[in-house]
Amino acid sequence: GGTTGGGATSGGYPDQNITFVVPFSAGGPTDTVTRMLAEPMAAKLGGKVVVQNVEGAGGTVGAGEVARADPDGYTVLMHHIGMSTAPALYQNLGYKPLEDFEMVGLVTEVPMTVVARKDFAPATLKDLVTHVKANADKVTLANAGIGAASHLCGLLFQSAAGVKLQEVPYEGTGPALTDLVGGQVDFMCDQTTNTSGQISAGEVKAYAVTTPERVKSLPDVPTTAEAGLPQLQVSVWHGLYVPKGTPQEVVQKLSEALKTALADQKVIDQMAKLGTAPVTAENATPQAHRAKLEEQLGTWAKVIADAGVKAS
Ligand code: MLT
Numbered sequence: 001g002g003t004t005g006g007g008a009t010s011g012g013y014p015d016q017n018i019t020f021v022v023p024f025s026a027g028g029p030t031d032t033v034t035r036m037l038a039e040p041m042a043a044k045l046g047g048k049v050v051v052q053n054v055e056g057a058g059g060t061v062g063a064g065e066v067a068r069a070d071p072d073g074y075t076v077l078m079h080h081i082g083m084s085t086a087p088a089l090y091q092n093l094g095y096k097p098l099e100d101f102e103m104v105g106l107v108t109e110v111p112m113t114v115v116a117r118k119d120f121a122p123a124t125l126k127d128l129v130t131h132v133k134a135n136a137d138k139v140t141l142a143n144a145g146i147g148a149a150s151h152l153c154g155l156l157f158q159s160a161a162g163v164k165l166q167e168v169p170y171e172g173t174g175p176a177l178t179d180l181v182g183g184q185v186d187f188m189c190d191q192t193t194n195t196s197g198q199i200s201a202g203e204v205k206a207y208a209v210t211t212p213e214r215v216k217s218l219p220d221v222p223t224t225a226e227a228g229l230p231q232l233q234v235s236v237w238h239g240l241y242v243p244k245g246t247p248q249e250v251v252q253k254l255s256e257a258l259k260t261a262l263a264d265q266k267v268i269d270q271m272a273k274l275g276t277a278p279v280t281a282e283n284a285t286p287q288a289h290r291a292k293l294e295e296q297l298g299t300w301a302k303v304i305a306d307a308g309v310k311a312s
Contacts, residue, residue, distance in 0.1 A: 013045075013073055013247075013249070013250050013253060014045055014046070014047035014073065014074070015047075016047070016074060017047065017048045017049070017050050017074070018042070018045070018047055018048070018049050018050070018073070018074050018075075018076060019049075019050050019051075019052050019074060019075050019076065020034050020037075020038055020049055020050070020051045020052070020076050020077075020078055021052050021053075021054050021062050021065065021066050021075060021076065021077045021078070022034050022051060022052070022053045022054070022062065022078055023053075023054055023055065023056075023059035023060070023061065023062025023063055023077070023078075023079060023082075024053065024055055024059055024062070024144055024148070024171065024172035024173070024174075025053055025055050025144075025170070025171045025172025025174045025175055026053045026172075026174065027172070027174030027175070028144065028172035028173045028174035028175075028176075028177075028194055029110065029149075029173060029174075029190070029191040029193040029194040029236075030059075030078060030079070030080060030172070030238070031051070031053060031172070031174065032193050032194065032274070033078065033107060033108060033110075033193060033238055033271075034051055034078040035051055036267055036270055036271070037107070037258070037261045037262075037267065038050075038051055040257075040260065040261035040264045040266070040267060041254075041257040041258060041260070041261045044256065044257040044260040044261065045253060045254075045257045053172075055171035055172060056145070056171065057090075057145055057146065057147065058082060058086065058089070058143075058144060058145030058146045058147025058148040058151055058169075059079060059080075059082045059083075059086070059144070059145070059147055059148060060082075060086050060090060060093060060094070060147050062077065062079075063077060063079055063082075063083065063086070063095060063241075064093075064094045064095050066101070066241060066242075066243060067094070067095035067100040067101060067243060067244075068095075068243070069243050070243070071102075071242065071243040071244060071245035071246040071247075072246065072250075073242060073246050073247070073250035073251075073253075073254065075242065075243065076104070076240055076241070076242055076254065077101070077240065077241040077242070078107070078238065078239075078240055079238070079239065079241060080110075080149055080236045080237060080238040080239075081149050081152060081234075081236050081237055081296065081300075082147045082148055082149060082152070083097050083239070083241075083293060083296075084097070084293055084296035084297045084299070084300050085147055085151075085152050085300045085304065086147040087297065087301070087311075088300060088301040088304040088305065088309075088311060089146050089147050089304065089309070089311055089312070090146070090147065090311055090312070091311045091312065097293060097297065098290070098293065098294065098297070099244065100243070100244050101241040101242065101243065101244055102241065102242050102243070102244055102245075102246050102251050102286065103239060103240075103241060103286045103289035103290045103293065104239070104240035104241060104242060104251055104254045104255050104258060104286060104289065105239065105240055105254075105255045105258045105259070105279075105283070105284035105285050105286060105288065105289050106237060106238070106239045106279045106283045106284060106288055106289050106292055107238040107239060107240060107258065107262070107278070107279060107284070108237075108238050108262075108271060108276050108277065108278055108279060109235045109236065109237045109238070109276065109279065110191040110192060110193050110235060110236045110237075110238070110274075110275070110276045111191070111192045111209050111210060111211040111215050111235050111236075111275055111276065112149065112150075112153050112189050112190060112191055112192070112209070112210040112211075112234055112235065112236060113189070113190060113191075113192055113195045113196075113199065113206050113207075113208070113209050113210070113215075113218070113221065114128070114153075114157065114187065114188075114189050114206070114207040114208050114210070114224070114232075115180065115187060115188060115189075115190060115195050115198075115199065115204045115205060115206050115207070116128070116180070116186060116187035116188075116204065116205045116207065117180050117181070117182075117183045117185070117186060117187070117204065117205070118181075118183075118202065118203060118204055118205050119183065120186055120187060120205060122207075124207065124227060124228075125207040125208045125222075125224065125227035125228060125229055126227065126228045126229075128187070128207055129160075129161045129163075129228075129229065132161055132163050132165060133161060133162070133163050136163050136164060136165055137166070139165050139166070139186050139187070140165070140166050140167075140168050140185045140186045140187075141154050141157075141158075141165045141166065141167050141168065141185075141186065141187060141188060142167075142168045142169075142170060142173070142176040142179065142180060142185040142187070142188035143167055143168070143169055143170070143173070143176065143188060143189075144169070144170055144171065144172050144173045144176060145169045145170070145171070146169070146312070148173070149190075149191060149234075149236040150173050150176070150188055150189055150190050150191075151167070151169075152234060152300070153189030153190075153210060153232075153234050154167060154188070154189050155304070155307055155309060156189075156231075156232055156234055156303075156307075157189060157229075157232055159231075159307045160229050160231045160232050161229075168185050173188065173190045173191070173194050174194065176188055176190070177190065177194055177195065177198060177204070180198075180204055181198055181203045181204060189210065191236050192209070192215055192217070192218065192274055192275030192276060193271075193274040193275065193276060196217060196218060196273070196274050196275050199218060199221065200218075206218065206221045207221075207222075207227060208221060208222050208223060208224045208226070208227040208229070208232075209221050209222075209223055209224070209275075210223075210224055210232055210233055210234050210235065211223060211233070211235055212225065212233065215275040216272070216275075217272065217273060217274070217275045218275060237292060237296070239289045239292070239293070240254065240258060240289075242254065251286060255284060255285055255286060258284045259281050259284045262278035262279065262281070262284055263278070263281070
């Protein structure tokens, strides 16, 4: 039957822990952004947020689990550009981004960096392109699985360089970066929220950032345009999702809590240190998020098809 007082369920929401699902390994960029927001969002919601990593298949395992979770507001997904590339990359995805989720709001848009193990021979991005073309069968390119942002950036790099490389998939770019620092893999394209520390510490070599402007916190890293590969442009937008059917009052409460967290000076400062920034309040809304996802689904389907990549 009906409830009184503004809806007992959503009026009392939250009355138990809220799980934020990160579809990649702990310690990677998606995990980092989520853990930054968990505490300020929990404070605003008046509840507790627990972050759970559900890895696999470029983020599609975790996304699928949230699509099938109870639509009660207690399971939330943090996901990124991979929500808009997966339909073009997986024949049996198991969820439809626009139909199986409610969008809560956009979070941040993160630049990417082309980085290599510090003793890798190529000195510049142009040298890297020359080197990989001459050594395509030996060079290894790390990513976080098909559908990851690092996979997409790697695909764009290979298209721009006109080369097909051996890809080494990880459950997240946290572990991938560990292997890069250890020299076990040659290079990768990964978000500044993960690579900034190792670049500044000189533990990896940074060839370029994939944004039109340089990243303030990485002033010495040229843009891909400056470095001679202008077509390599991509930045990783992130959004929060709940299962389709979650009550609108709950979606609104989550969106309000997201806006509050994105206005938190600690979050703003932490994001700035890692080369990114919160989206504006009007973009931290379900409407803006849905519009972004609709546009990105179309954009990447075309780019992936034009790159000759078929869904598998
Ligand atoms: C990606 O490449 O999609 C992310 O960097 C993966 C992660 O957050 O670990």
